Amino acid sequence: MAEAQVGDTSALPPVLAILPFRNKVLLPGAIVKIRVNVPASVRLIEQELWQKENKGRFIGVLPLHDRLEQPKSSGSSISTTPSPQGTVIKAPGEKERGEIILSLHSNKNGDDLIQWHPRGVAARALELEQKIEKYTGRVSYIVMLEGWCRFGVQELISTSSYKSARITQLDRNEAEIEQAEKDPEVQVLSRQFKAVAGELISLLEQKQKSFGRTKVILESWPAYRLADVFVANFEVSFEERLFMLDAVDLRQRLSKATEIVTRHLQTIKVAEKISSKVDGQLSKTQKEILRHQIRAIKEELGENDDDEDDVVALERKMQSVGMPPNVWKHAQRELRRLRKMQPQQPGYGSSRTYLELLAELPWQVASEEREIDLVAAQEQLDSEHYGLSKVKKRIIEYLAVRKLKPDARGPVLCFVGPPGVGKTSLASSIAGALGRKFIRLSLGGVKDEADIRGHRRTYIGSMPGRLIDGIKRVGVNNPVMLLDEIDKTGSDVRGDPASALLEVLDPEQNKTFNDHYLNVPFDVSKVVFVATANRVQTMPAPLLDRMEVIELPGYTSEEKLRIAMRHLIPRVLDQHGITDQHVQISESMVELMISRYTREAGVRNLERHIAALARAAAVKLTEKLQVERVARDMQPDAPQVIDQGQGPGGIADSGEVELVVEVDGHAREVAHASVHAEPLLVDEAVLEVVLGPPKFDGKEAAERVAIPGVAVGLVWTAVGGEVQFVEATAMLGKGELHLTGQLGDVIKESAQIALTWVRARAAELKLPEAEAGNLMKDRDVHIHFPAGAVPKDGPSAGVTLVTALVSLFGKKCVRADTAMTGEMTLRGLVLPVGGVKDKILAAHRCGLKRVILPDRNRKDLQEVPPAILANMEILLAKRMEDVLHHAFETGCPLKPASRL
Numbered sequence: 001m002a003e004a005q006v007g008d009t010s011a012l013p014p015v016l017a018i019l020p021f022r023n024k025v026l027l028p029g030a031i032v033k034i035r036v037n038v039p040a041s042v043r044l045i046e047q048e049l050w051q052k053e054n055k056g057r058f059i060g061v062l063p064l065h066d067r068l069e070q071p072k073s074s075g076s077s078i079s080t081t082p083s084p085q086g087t088v089i090k091a092p093g094e095k096e097r098g099e100i101i102l103s104l105h106s107n108k109n110g111d112d113l114i115q116w117h118p119r120g121v122a123a124r125a126l127e128l129e130q131k132i133e134k135y136t137g138r139v140s141y142i143v144m145l146e147g148w149c150r151f152g153v154q155e156l157i158s159t160s161s162y163k164s165a166r167i168t169q170l171d172r173n174e175a176e177i178e179q180a181e182k183d184p185e186v187q188v189l190s191r192q193f194k195a196v197a198g199e200l201i202s203l204l205e206q207k208q209k210s211f212g213r214t215k216v217i218l219e220s221w222p223a224y225r226l227a228d229v230f231v232a233n234f235e236v237s238f239e240e241r242l243f244m245l246d247a248v249d250l251r252q253r254l255s256k257a258t259e260i261v262t263r264h265l266q267t268i269k270v271a272e273k274i275s276s277k278v279d280g281q282l283s284k285t286q287k288e289i290l291r292h293q294i295r296a297i298k299e300e301l302g303e304n305d306d307d308e309d310d311v312v313a314l315e316r317k318m319q320s321v322g323m324p325p326n327v328w329k330h331a332q333r334e335l336r337r338l339r340k341m342q343p344q345q346p347g348y349g350s351s352r353t354y355l356e357l358l359a360e361l362p363w364q365v366a367s368e369e370r371e372i373d374l375v376a377a378q379e380q381l382d383s384e385h386y387g388l389s390k391v392k393k394r395i396i397e398y399l400a401v402r403k404l405k406p407d408a409r410g411p412v413l414c415f416v417g418p419p420g421v422g423k424t425s426l427a428s429s430i431a432g433a434l435g436r437k438f439i440r441l442s443l444g445g446v447k448d449e450a451d452i453r454g455h456r457r458t459y460i461g462s463m464p465g466r467l468i469d470g471i472k473r474v475g476v477n478n479p480v481m482l483l484d485e486i487d488k489t490g491s492d493v494r495g496d497p498a499s500a501l502l503e504v505l506d507p508e509q510n511k512t513f514n515d516h517y518l519n520v521p522f523d524v525s526k527v528v529f530v531a532t533a534n535r536v537q538t539m540p541a542p543l544l545d546r547m548e549v550i551e552l553p554g555y556t557s558e559e560k561l562r563i564a565m566r567h568l569i570p571r572v573l574d575q576h577g578i579t580d581q582h583v584q585i586s587e588s589m590v591e592l593m594i595s596r597y598t599r600e601a602g603v604r605n606l607e608r609h610i611a612a613l614a615r616a617a618a619v620k621l622t623e624k625l626q627v628e629r630v631a632r633d634m635q636p637d638a639p640q641v642i643d644q645g646q647g648p649g650g651i652a653d654s655g656e657v658e659l660v661v662e663v664d665g666h667a668r669e670v671a672h673a674s675v676h677a678e679p680l681l682v683d684e685a686v687l688e689v690v691l692g693p694p695k696f697d698g699k700e701a702a703e704r705v706a707i708p709g710v711a712v713g714l715v716w717t718a719v720g721g722e723v724q725f726v727e728a729t730a731m732l733g734k735g736e737l738h739l740t741g742q743l744g745d746v747i748k749e750s751a752q753i754a755l756t757w758v759r760a761r762a763a764e765l766k767l768p769e770a771e772a773g774n775l776m777k778d779r780d781v782h783i784h785f786p787a788g789a790v791p792k793d794g795p796s797a798g799v800t801l802v803t804a805l806v807s808l809f810g811k812k813c814v815r816a817d818t819a820m821t822g823e824m825t826l827r828g829l830v831l832p833v834g835g836v837k838d839k840i841l842a843a844h845r846c847g848l849k850r851v852i853l854p855d856r857n858r859k860d861l862q863e864v865p866p867a868i869l870a871n872m873e874i875l876l877a878k879r880m881e882d883v884l885h886h887a888f889e890t891g892c893p894l895k896p897a898s899r900l
Contacts, residue, residue: 025238061121121147153167180250366476398410420603447491467504478527561590589682750795758805765893821833833854854878
């Protein structure tokens with residue numbers, strides 16, 4: 001190729017056949033070799049080049065691109081607009097001359113999905129070779145084209161075979177070029193371009209020895225032509241090639257070419273620098289070396305693949321979360337290990353998941369606490385919980401300390417009580433008062449230590465513990481975390497979760513809590529821990545020592561009534577889409593439900609019964625509306641209903657439906673209160689229909705103690721206090737003791753102690769047939785605890801067992817209004833027991849009026865509501881003689897001071 005020939009457009013015809021280049025650009029001076037097999041392009045090659053045997057004939061090469069990909073270049077694509085004649089294609093900068101009419105069948109060739117670029121390059125064929133497929137006979141051509149000069153499209157003509165264009169040359173002639181080269185700015189740009197290009201050629205010659213001719217061309221060719229040639233031989237984007245094609249101005253062309261060559265030069269320098277580093281560090285295989293080189297080059301250029309982009313984004317995210325220095329050092333080491341691995345390797349996924357966990361943990365993210373308002377907190381507690389004055393007082397004290405010293409290491413509050421008394425909602429109220437996020441961790445049934453501390457990453461399927469996972473999900477490092485059902489954790493061969501909680505709840509240790517999966521310390525000292533449990537007896541003593549136990553023994557009947565009227569009934573009615581106009585539940589009916597259908601410490605069963613009444617009211621109201629609708633449909637002359645007034649719940653607020661009809665084209669109200677949905681008035685009959693027969697009867701205790709040998713005891717369970725009947729009977733036998741009722745070892749021993757005490761004092765108690773130990777002669781005693789399906793154990797039934805045996809042998813009935821609890825010794829001393837408030841409440845729920853308690857439990861009466869104490873008689877006993885004296889109408893023959 002001679003220099004004088006390239007760019008000489010004197011022989012350039014005004015109309016050129018157009019060969020499309022999809023998403024590719026041919027620049028002047030560049031030589032490309034292509035295979036042509038598209039039918040339209042094949043016909044162009046045959047008619048313009050092959051048949052005329054003129055390989056030097058010019059054809060036009062015009063870029064085209066998808067419409068969805070709008071190239072950012074100085075030129076604009078030819079746009080299309082619909083018209084009655086066909087598709088009009090307008091070249092930018094042209095008005096009437098630039099309009100070309102294409103036939104409608106052009107859409108079949110895909111023209112509606114592509115855009116023609118308004119500028120192209122005239123090219124001539126240097127080589128031409130025809131290829132015919134052996135089996136199909138399909139003809140294709142291999143053409144070597146040389147870019148000649150730029151042209152602009154004036155008119156695009158669509159023929160039956162291929163497209164042609166009327167063109168205007170854009171490259172300047174020799175005179176204009178000489179004049180432009182005298183411009184000082186063009187001269188500076190030319191020198192800069194040749195300097196950078198020369199440096200690039202020198203660098204390449206150090207590696208390869210075939211660039212001598214290129215250096216000669218660099219010295220002899222003008223810079224504006226070298227710019228096209230150099231850019232054509234580099235791997236640059238489609239948009240940058242379009243920019244070079246549109247750069248008719250020499251300054252733009254030289255400036256852009258200098259930028260591209262400089263970038264390519266820097267790429268080679270960085271690649272050599274990285275290659276030297278990698279060669280010194282890696283010594284495994286050449287394949288690994290090449291892989292690291294490619295990865296490092298892409299990192300320097302910012303051209304990473306999708307996986308590398310994810311790793312870079314992960315590293316950037318890890319940098320932004322503010323890890324402590326020791327954790328960040330560990331994370332960097334793990335990140336370097338991840339970069340050396342391939343996604344197909346087995347450990348890649350686990351390592352990636354671990355780093356994502358580190359990046360998602362809130363190392364420095366905390367909830368912005370609002371200023372604690374004790375008055376507002378008290379109002380919130382009163383509005384959400386009725387009663388529980390002692391518990392509310394302790395919560396207010398806790399908040400007051402937090403207000404004065406926000407970073408105080410307060411105790412871990414542990415709410416202990418039966419189900420349904422509001423333990424979880426109290427923890428949520430603490431979070432609301434502090435302005436922190438709330439998260440609940442259920443520990444019921446957890447037996448694996450790894451659920452708290454996490455699994456080590458050496459195991460398959462390892463994961464962090466519930467504590468770290470909860471903090472990750474809540475997104476802050478200072479939430480209020482509820483450890484629910486902390487008493488129901490167990491231990492087996494996999495460890496003891498309760499022991500793992502010792503570090504979590506210790507303020508001196510939880511600053512550096514170490515999860516096995518995380519393997520780095522995480523500060524959980526800012527977390528406000530609140531625990532709930534049903535009983536403390538099953539909790540290990542060290543764990544119990546970490547917490548401050550606040551007991552919620554249950555609600556009295558009066559408290560249940562107020563809770564139902566203020567909270568339960570409005571909430572249940574709202575959940576069922578009805579209002580108090582559809583069902584009316586009076587206080588007397590709620591009291592009846594409490595006394596006859598629920599004897600629990602909480603209010604969950606009471607809420608279930610109220611929900612049953614709400615469902616019954618909903619069925620009644622729905623049936624009435626359906627009957628009315630059917631009646632309207634059966635009236636042939638009834639006007640057409642066009643609207644129905646409805647309340648917010650989808651049912652008329654007052655149980656009525658407003659009918660609006662269309663008469664003579666006008667809407668008119670014709671009926672009101674057509675459906676009278678009478679409210680469901682709840683009475684005893686409705687309760688029996690909806691809830692069934694009463695489950696409890698106030699006369700149960702009197703009926704069961706009407707014969708000798710039966711006593712009423714009080715026991716504590718995980719669901720609150722309960723009344724326990726103890727039955728004893730005698731029969732012919734060998735003087736043996738039989739115990740039934742699924743009893744534990746402790747209660748069995750209490751029964752043996754009780755029988756021994758009664759036999760030792762039979763004569764003093766003036767029991768029949770008690771001379772000289774003949775009380776058990778030829779007789780066996782059978783003691784039974786009803787509800788045999790429920791396991792029972794504990795020492796608090798000692799006094800009840802003695803009372804039942806004295807009643808059996810003495811043939812006297814125990815008072816029907818009296819219940820008792822207490823542990824006794826072999827000498828007859830009555831020892832204190834726990835759960836006094838729960839037991840007194842249980843006696844009150846059963847309608848009992850007198851309770852016998854150990855004298856040393858006098859202090860526990862302060863926790864019992866005054867209203868309960870006012871309606872009950874509390875009898876205190878120091879010795880067993882006192883218990884017997886209060887249990888029988890006739891008293892006890894033994895005096896309290898007769899024995900030591």
